[in-house]
Amino acid sequence: MKPPKIHTWQIGVLLLLMAGMITLSMSGYLSEMLGGATGPLVSLQSWVSSRFVRIYTFVTASSDVIGLVQQNEALEREVANLQKQVIEMEEDLREAQLYYALLDFARSKPDNQYIAALVIGKDPSPFMNYVILDHGSSDGVRMGMPVITEKGLVGRVDAVTANAARVQLVNSPDFAVNVQTQNTNAEGVVTGSITGALVMDMVIQTMTLQPGDLVLTSGLGGNFPSNLLIGEVRTVTRQENALFQSASVQSAVDFRQLEVVLIIRNFQPVEIDPLIPQEGS
């Protein structure tokens, strides 16, 4: 096939047309002409594009929801783990604070030697208030040793096995300790009760007892060191015709929350029974 022959005049016409177009474009007349022609095209493309974007969003969103659900589950698991860690750390912190308080107390009284022990149980009989510790005679615990916390007197060791010890609490009904008040030096005896309340009794009528007085061990009887805090006087009962006055005492130690205690190992209770005269002798 023979290619069409291009004449010189045709080339000239083309060049003239191109030059005319360029001139029109540079002068700004062409854009107005093209604007009228391209406007509908641009509008059409915008419509198609917006519909495409909507459809694309709709299709891809469903897969994103599944991804979000999975991500949400993973985050929930992570949150649960973190909450568990927070609870564990708070528990550790609470224990650490407890140990620091006991340590501070032990350092403040360097004359005493202590054995720290955990409370691992309570006497099953509800009539008596005794607790069981996780240290026994193999750790140096002996019968009669005083047991304290940083807040005050807890009780005394009542029975010991190789690896455990039973402690008679201050609020047990069969407990009694000689005490005196801090400010007025009123002497008496603190006893426990089945309800766990402490009573300071045997205080002679001439002594002054006031609510708020601190009650400390007096050391009389030799069962406990002196000046161990027991509690605070709450209410005083005084009757004119009675020999003694009494008072209810708010214990310094919360016996329901006992976890860690200190046993004073270098205090030996004094056995005074042989010194008490027997009847008829």
Next chain:
Amino acid sequence: MSVIIGLAYLSVGMMLQTAILSRIPLINGTVDLILIVLIAWALQDGPEEWEVWVWTLVGAVLLGFVSKAPWPLYVISYAIIILLLRQVQKKMWKASVLLLFLGIALATLFQQSLFYGFYRFVYTVPLPLNESFLYIIVPSMVLNLLFAFPVYLVIKDTAEWLHPQEDV
């Protein structure tokens, strides 16, 4: 086999009682898990007489070991309770749940009264009767009754596992 299972149950029961349940009092009363286990076991049809008594002895000695009260007191109180319960059970065609609740209520009353008397008159601890009854004995009875049925179901399943009954 039942002796080993009994030892395990009673040991776990004692640990639960001393470590947890004794620290959750109702007023001042506490649950006696060992007593409930022993009564539930004694009310089962399967166990033989000696098995019931071995469990009773083990439970009493375990509790007596950790308690301030002397272990013979636990042995005597549990033995009397189980003896009476077995006598009643023999006279009935089939032990009912009613007998369980009645047994636990009366056993708690008897045992706590025995302990009260012991502390009051042998140890000469000043325990007011009125307060002891209201704050310790009655709440302990309520707690024991609350725990009775769940423990009974566990012991019943154990007894049926250890002594499978033939269907008539």
